[in-house]
Amino acid sequence: MPRKTCGFGFSCAAMMMQPGLEPQDCPNIKTCGLVTTLTPEEEVELIRVREIQWQQAQEERRRVEERIWVTRHRAAIMMLMARGCSQTLESLGITEPIAEIATHLETLRSHLQHFQGKYIAPEACEIHRYSVKRPYGKYGYNKLTAETAIFEPSEKETKVRVIHLSHDDDPRNLEGQRGIDRRNSLTQIRTQLKLAEAALAQAVALASVAVEGEEVLAMNLEEQLELFPILEGD
Structure with missing residues (x-):
């Protein structure tokens, strides 16, 4: 039987x-x-x-x-x-990465504060080295060059494409190169942030679809499940 x-x-x-x-x-x-x-x-x-x-x-x-x-x-x-x-949000490993993301964002904000008040070169802008012949020899110089006239002039009234930075060891050239490096670091950070933003947007979209499905189910129930406490299984 x-x-x-x-x-x-x-x-x-x-x-x-x-x-x-x-x-x-x-x-x-x-x-x-x-x-x-x-x-x-x-x-x-x-x-x-x-x-x-x-x-x-x-x-x-x-x-x-x-x-x-x-x-x-x-x-x-x-x-x-x-x-x-x-399962719960904790057991499925949802809450931990959310907390880690929040921690990483706070750390990132803290790191980015170090860029405040420092020179950051524009995009599409690089330092070019060129040589100048003098009667007493050949010397290397550097200039910060942009694709269009975006720099403030030193003498003219209109903006210029080039800022002369002098010799390799000149503070203007050294700080200009640091500005290029800062710009490159920040644009790489921006790329990663956009990837993270897209991933989070996808996670939000998935959660929204799931929540909408749960709301439809809840509307079909005659009473809320909370009225009936869950039994503990063996």
């Missing part, structure tokens, strides 16, 4: 708080046997036992038998929450 099982999929022993209780001995056996004849939202009455705190002492607890009305839909949720090893 095949072994009887709960039509809703509950652990009868956990639901009635009776270790070893078999489905055929469960007071809900007749109701559970009708499960296939019910619609997903048709309600039936089930008996269950819960342990509650008695009086005010945490160590004093009593078991009470209660009757609850559930649908197949709510019963399915209760059963899976009790027996299906339901």
Whole structure:
């Protein structure tokens, strides 16, 4: 003879708080046997036992038998929450990377403060080295060159494309090169931030779709699941 099982999929022993209780001995056996004849939202009455705190002492607890009305839909949720090893945001590793992202952003903001008040060269702008012949020799000079006239002039009234930075060891050339390096670092940081932004936007979109699906399911339930505390499975 095949072994009887709960039509809703509950652990009868956990639901009635009776270790070893078999489905055929469960007071809900007749109701559970009708499960296939019910619609997903048709309600039936089930008996269950819960342990509650008695009086005010945490160590004093009593078991009470209660009757609850559930649908197949709510019963399915209760059963899976009790027996299906339901996961959380923490167990699935969601909350940790969110916290790490927030930490990384704070660290990045702190690092970027070091660029404030320092020269940062524009994009499409580089330092070019050129040689000048003099009667007493050939000398190397440097100039900061842009694709268009964007620099403030030293003498003219209109903007210029070139700023002369003098010799290799001249402070103007050294600081100009540092400005190029800072610009390059910041544009690389910008690239990574845009990649992170796109990844986060995709994560938000996935979460939005999931939330919309949950809201549709919630609208179809006659009562909120919170009205029926989740049973602890065995």
